[in-house]
Amino acid sequence: MADAPEDNTGSLKEQLAKVFEVSIKVTVPDESQVVPIIAPCSKKESGDYQCNNAMSLWSKIKGKGTEFKGPQPVGQAIMRNLPASDMIESCSVAGPGFINVKLSTQWIAKSIQKMLIDGIDTWAPKLPVKRAVVDFSSPNIAKEMHVGHLRSTIIGDTLARMLEYSKVDVLRRNHVGDWGTQFGMLIEFLFEKFPDGEVNDQDIGELEVFYKASKQRFDGDKEFKETAQQAVVRLQGGEEKYRKAWAQICEISRRGFEQVYRRLGVHLEEKGESFYNPYIPGTLDLLRQKGLIKNEAQAIKFKEGQVIKIEGAKVEKNKEDLVIKIERGQVITIEGAKVIKNEGAKVVKIEGARVIKTEEGEVIKNEKGEVIKNEEGKVIKVEEGQVIKIEGAQVIETEGGQVIEIEGAQVIEIEGKDIPLIVVKKDGGYNYASTDLAALWYRLNEEKAEWIIYLTDVGQREHFEMFFAAAKLAGWLPTDKNKYPKTSHVGFGLVLGDDKKRFRTRSTEVVKLVDLLDEAKRRCKEALEERGKAAQWTPEELEQTSEAIGYGAVKYADLKNNRLTNYTFNFDQMLNDKGNTAVYLLYAHARICSIIRKSGKDIEELKREGQLKLERDEERKLGLHLLQFPEAVKEACTNLLPNVLCEYLYDLSEKFTSFYSECQVVGSAEERSRLLLCEATAVVMRKCFYLLGITPVYKI
Known part of the structure; x- marks a missing residue:
């Protein structure tokens, strides 16, 4: 019998798959490339995991003169041929060949203790991609970030963090709207207000007010509109005066964006529409050479x-x-x-x-x-x-x-779509599709990305479907969606108010993101002050904790939902300290830290010299769940669903609560072991918080 593989890295499912792969090769040597199917047991009393290959293998080998008489004998043979493994305590076969596996409790404990010594990063999952681009946030210049940018920004940041944790080189891209016809309007209005060209941020004032004033002028003054359109041509032609004004407007916006990103702890590199604009002509020429771009004609009979x-x-x-x-x-x-x-x-x-x-x-x-x-x-x-x-x-x-044929826009016809993808407008101008194609070419060829991920609302799904289809027609992407390089559109639903309509202020204005964050912090600070924390903490501690809980609550309230659905924004619910909220989870973490502090034990010394034992059922359940952390991260990454990690974190907190209510820690005979289990829980919780972009708190 072959030995079990020595590599004990990866998730539990991956480690079990390596063991079963050896057995399956011995059991059915003539069947090549059989991938072990490992899943958690649906009935916990049956075991921890199960291997579900017996039925599919039986369907392949029956009629080939095999000794097996059905799927259950196949399962029995796979179980008998399993190599010796420290991770498996026992196995049994149920039904049509399901092989139930109970993991060794001692092995679970040793694995957790090894993580405490080697660090949580040794549990990072492995993904089949080296470099990814995550295109997220992407606000428009001259407009303030509002609640509509919230989901793209925090979902994108979380996906980037999970990919980075999984050893992927992530290029975080902020594809801001910094190019287009609106800049002619803004620049001309700027020149009109400040004819001498000397202008500073204070003169412009609030940029969005400036934008609205210029738009009103543009819509109501035909002469101004014509001048603004000419300004676009001059800007795109590179005239110094116009480029300088454009750069100033962009810089004012950029500083406003950075204030929001700093508060959210989000890091991006800006590569906006203007960056990719010079690449558009060459990109379209490549597509023309492949015969993909056609002149849209109207045949009239x-x-x-x-x-x-x-x-x-x-x-x-x-x-x-x-x-x-x-x-x-x-x-x-x-x-x-x-x-x-x-x-x-x-x-x-x-x-x-x-x-x-x-x-x-x-x-x-x-x-x-x-x-x-x-x-x-x-x-x-x-x-x-x-x-x-x-x-x-x-x-x-x-x-x-x-028959009359009239030349129209330049398009790429997409099979299965009633409308083509317009890449050059009728007037010769470029659009989102032309910019996106140029950006994709750049990311594939210059940045060497293998996975390009775009975050926008679900309403843009069809645009991305057509844009991706065009890239496949060009041969830039494989037609097999499981092969790399590949692209993914991460769509998300709307943020709603209590009235189930788009979340707005009472005056029906879009809610500014900075105002939303201010309100979250204010409410948290008031709640902490009501609990007497102002007298117990320094002003700095009060500020930092208010921000950590307030901003974390806003993020978690979004991330815990399946991103494809709409969700209702409600401060009272998200700041509740009970239920599946960031406040509850942060309090749970702080409570664990308090338990360790009150013990008076040196936790670092315990990691080196103590021994973790999982003798009670609640201890084992918590330990097993800790070991499932890499699976949760990998599933969330692979499916681009942050809510999977949120569900894992909430379940972890619930399992710790059950453990703590049943098992005395401080002062018990098992204190040293249980303190290690507390520390392991806190370590995994902190990594979950980090991946979700939430700052942990250590005392409440």
Whole structure:
């Protein structure tokens, strides 16, 4: 019989998998590349873990002249062939070959004590990737960070921390919105207010107020709007005066962002839209060379004698005020089986049509002035002889039967999508897709990233699906989603108020992130003062603890939820010291630290000379859960779900509470051993807090 592998690193599941891999190779030597299926036992009385390969192996080998008569004999053979291992105390086979494993209690204790000596980082999981980019936070220049940036910032930071802990080189990227047409508006307004060019931060005042004032001017003054549009051209052309003004606006915003990041303990490297802008032309050329970028054309066929008018950008209502808007890729059919394909998200207007029939025979009667949107890809039929105006091209009038093709935007067609991915707008300008493609090319080729992770709200999911699909068409990414390099969109839901609508102030303004953090700290400080801590602690301790609990409560209230769901922001709930809250968890950690302090024992000496024993059931349950920490981190990393780690942390706190209520620590015969178990729990809790971006507190 082969010996068990000597490598005892990795999670419990991974270590057990190495042991079972040896046995499976002996049991079914002709079956190659069998991956052991290890999972926690569903019934705890059966064991700690189980191997579930017997049934799948039986389905492969039956009919091949095997000696086995069913899945249970396969399971029995795998169990018999297990190599000797210190980690396994006993095994049993149940049902159709499930192999239940009870781990050695002595081995659990030794593993925990070894971690206390070698450090928690020796428990870090291993991931099959060396370098990752995490693209998160990404606020817009000239606008303050608000509650909408909260989820991207703290979820992204937690994912980056977990990947870093797992020995991945993480490039934290802040893809700020620092380029685009809005800067012409801001710069021109700046010049108008300060014609001599001498301006400082105080002159501009609150940047968001400045932004709103410039936007109001832009929307209400045609001449100012034209000048602002020219300013964009000058900025993009590199004129010194405009670049200097742009840089100043960006710097003011950047300092505001940094104040928020400092309070949240978040570190990012800014590489905004302006950084990737020079790479866009070359990136698009690469895609053109592969034949992926096409000119979006509108093929128009019509019956002889009909008149098709294709108007310019000017929008004109017809005499009946009947407007029909259709989405890109939908088809308008004129009576007589002649087809108009509108593939440019243009506005189609029909003069004089009273009845529109959809492909399903549904009749929609238009009243004067009614806007009808057809967003389901249905065919709209109109009466013969009507005039159809398509916005967005030069005026063409034809009365023959020929086909007219009008050049539109430049696009990449994505299989399975009704609309293409626009990479160059009709006016020749770039958009999010062109910037994202250039950024992806840079991250893959210049930064050598193997995993690029994007954090935005779930509403942008389709954009990322199409953008990733385009990258696969270009050959930048493998079509197999399990292979690297790969991209992932980490979508998240909305932050809601108690009314279940977007979280806003009473005046319906978006809640500023700095105000939210101030309020969290204020409430925590008041609660601590009510408990008499102002008299017991120094002012600095009170401030630091208020920040740790307040900011931690805000983070944990978000992170404990599945990121795909919306969640309700409620200060009273998140600052509750009972239940699954950061306050409860921080208090639990502080209580453990207090137990160790009150014992008067030197915990470092205990680590070296003491011996951890898990003799009571509650001790063993807590010890086993501690050893499952690497599994929780790996699952959270692999699935990009921070709530998995939150669930682990809360369960750890609950198991410690059960242990402490059943097992006396200080003054007991088992004091030295149980203090080591307390210390191990505190060490794992602190690492969980660190990965979640929460500062632990040591006394309450």
